[in-house]
Amino acid sequence: xxxxxxxxxxxxxxxxxxxxxxxxxxxxxxxxxxxxxxxxxxxxxxxxxxxxxxxxxxxxxxxxxxxxxxxxx
Numbered sequence: 236x237x238x239x240x241x242x243x244x245x246x247x248x249x250x251x252x253x254x255x256x257x258x259x260x261x262x263x264x265x266x267x268x269x270x271x272x273x274x275x276x277x278x279x280x281x282x283x284x285x286x287x288x289x290x291x292x293x294x295x296x297x298x299x300x301x302x303x304x305x306x307x308x
Contacts, residue, residue, distance in 0.1 A: 261280070
């Protein structure tokens with residue numbers, strides 16, 4: 236499989252997931268206080284929203300890569 240087709244497929248999948256879920260979240264551990272050897276950490280959940288236009292753009296770019304890859308070989 237050509238690299239162009241693989242990248243196209245990955246963009247289509249990523250764009251579809253971005254549209255379906257609208258974003259993702261992750262947990263970040265931060266240090267709240269540090270006194271000598273005692274360290275207090277806090278887990279904070281961060282949310283990242285994927286804009287709708289980014290998902291659509293990824294799908295379109297992936298489709299264009301698939302079409303361009305199919306025409307070359």
